[in-house]
Amino acid sequence: MIGMLCRILYYEKGWKNVIELKNIDVEFGHGGNAFKAVNDVSLTIQDGEVFGIVGPSGAGKSTLVRVINMLQPPTRGQVLIDGRDITKLNRRELRKVRLNIGMIFQHFNLISGSTIAENVAFSLYANKYPKDKIPGRVKELLELVHLPEKADAYPANLSGGQKQRVAIARALANNPEILLCDEATSALDLENTEEIVALLKEINQKTGITIVFITHEMEVAKKLFDRIAFMEQGKLKEISDIYTAFTEPKEPIAKRLVERVLNVTVPEALTVKEDEELLRLSYTGDDSYDPVISMASKNYDITIDIISGKVDYIHNKPFGVMIVILRGAGSEREKALEYIEKNVYKLERLGGK
Amino acid sequence: MNETLEIIQSEFAQASFETFEMVLISMIAAAVVGTVLGLILHLTSSPLFFKNRIINGIAGTIVNIIRSMPFIILIIVLIPVTRLLVGTSIGALAASVSLSIASIAFFARLVEGAFSEVDKGVIEAAVAAGAGTLLIIRKVLFVEAMPALIRALTVTFVSIIGYSAMAGAVGGGGIGNLAIMYGYNRYQTGVLFVTVVVLIVIVQLGQWIGDRIAMAFTRK
Numbered sequence: 001m002i003g004m005l006c007r008i009l010y011y012e013k014g015w016k017n018v019i020e021l022k023n024i025d026v027e028f029g030h031g032g033n034a035f036k037a038v039n040d041v042s043l044t045i046q047d048g049e050v051f052g053i054v055g056p057s058g059a060g061k062s063t064l065v066r067v068i069n070m071l072q073p074p075t076r077g078q079v080l081i082d083g084r085d086i087t088k089l090n091r092r093e094l095r096k097v098r099l100n101i102g103m104i105f106q107h108f109n110l111i112s113g114s115t116i117a118e119n120v121a122f123s124l125y126a127n128k129y130p131k132d133k134i135p136g137r138v139k140e141l142l143e144l145v146h147l148p149e150k151a152d153a154y155p156a157n158l159s160g161g162q163k164q165r166v167a168i169a170r171a172l173a174n175n176p177e178i179l180l181c182d183e184a185t186s187a188l189d190l191e192n193t194e195e196i197v198a199l200l201k202e203i204n205q206k207t208g209i210t211i212v213f214i215t216h217e218m219e220v221a222k223k224l225f226d227r228i229a230f231m232e233q234g235k236l237k238e239i240s241d242i243y244t245a246f247t248e249p250k251e252p253i254a255k256r257l258v259e260r261v262l263n264v265t266v267p268e269a270l271t272v273k274e275d276e277e278l279l280r281l282s283y284t285g286d287d288s289y290d291p292v293i294s295m296a297s298k299n300y301d302i303t304i305d306i307i308s309g310k311v312d313y314i315h316n317k318p319f320g321v322m323i324v325i326l327r328g329a330g331s332e333r334e335k336a337l338e339y340i341e342k343n344v345y346k347l348e349r350l351g352g353k
Numbered sequence: 354m355n356e357t358l359e360i361i362q363s364e365f366a367q368a369s370f371e372t373f374e375m376v377l378i379s380m381i382a383a384a385v386v387g388t389v390l391g392l393i394l395h396l397t398s399s400p401l402f403f404k405n406r407i408i409n410g411i412a413g414t415i416v417n418i419i420r421s422m423p424f425i426i427l428i429i430v431l432i433p434v435t436r437l438l439v440g441t442s443i444g445a446l447a448a449s450v451s452l453s454i455a456s457i458a459f460f461a462r463l464v465e466g467a468f469s470e471v472d473k474g475v476i477e478a479a480v481a482a483g484a485g486t487l488l489i490i491r492k493v494l495f496v497e498a499m500p501a502l503i504r505a506l507t508v509t510f511v512s513i514i515g516y517s518a519m520a521g522a523v524g525g526g527g528i529g530n531l532a533i534m535y536g537y538n539r540y541q542t543g544v545l546f547v548t549v550v551v552l553i554v555i556v557q558l559g560q561w562i563g564d565r566i567a568m569a570f571t572r573k
Binding site for chain 1: 472474475477478479480481482483484485488492493496497499500570572573
């Protein structure tokens, strides 16, 4: 009870580190064939946040998330859960820690020969939950994931999204403090992905559970994460809050992944004529975009053509990129340029005459 | 024709009973001991459980030695063991000893295969859920491998029927022995024909029942 109260207090203050990874190395193979899947990764994940790790396949993100519950013991380094190093625990102690860390997988990993109710009950068996209370708790969990009617069905009769919801119910059965998601939406279609993302968000807000989510899908990252880490070739390259990651990516890997979501490029056939200049404008939630263009064309003797653009939202905060052609003679164009630069988040000059 | 009927009438009931006795004993031995041995082979080879080269190597070698011996040789090699266990080295019960040991080794390998076919991800999920090994064995390994285990038991049943024909060497009798003794050695083609047909029917029936049960456990 006191523990729970502390958890609530900590959560409110948001300063409790649930997971701390210190100098984690994971090596596979021996001698000349040794391969470092994870290379000196240190990071801290706070209570109640949705922390995402993205990167291309082979970046080591799945290996890293498996280190958190010791499915993959690290070659070097420490894993602290609530401040306690779990790398040196024996089997029995480790099992107790794992009861507090739920996990879901890309391919759901449900027991195909057991009913949905049995699949969910499995975690309760692992926790030696009182037998007579199991059916009630299973029902509660299936309601939490909006699947109460499927209790007696078998996994083969469910859609991908439904299977993942069952996996979520199983992972949450013992009220864990942490939920690890390993490519949990990567085998799902768009609709099911959105359904799972919405459910995880709902659960995160309802229970304050800490979520660690591995994915290569930036769309999911954008919708779900509070903070994001970029990984490449076993190394952690950049960590920032999700909005900053999309508006100001720094490392090349972050830039590459973010660009793909925005996908605003200059059409190849485009030619810039006399007295024209090609601009790329970025703006964030603090800037108001449309008035800048109309104000610029009203106040100065210029015209602006919009070539392409995209507006996106992260946690309801807009950010966008637009490619425009600014047309006008000499000094008027310079003045307009100055005005626009002052009023957008970022202005890049892509060429002109 | 009359001779065939006579032989069948006087010998067939006894032979059937002997086959039944031998098959039943070895099936039970395979299902119990073979399953345990197969489980040990699997648990000691999988890093998700208790990977142990030494135990796995010893168990694997014993199984391989038994399986590589021609059955008739195995019967002879095991005569002292048989004497120790059932007091005699002759008769259906005595034949059941070597038959059981051969079936255990045969089934153990199939069981190991059936367990190793279980999706690693499902076991990993169970480990991640904080489940202990016993719970994983009961609620994951056996549940997921059940159709394959039943199919393996069916294959073992068919092999035992085949092997049991050789039990005649130690006076074990049985339907297969009837075929060899009368049908082959005494040129009683009628007896040979009848016994072979009966064996075909038994095997077909066994396979059909095994398939049906395996299907009933398949949820995919």
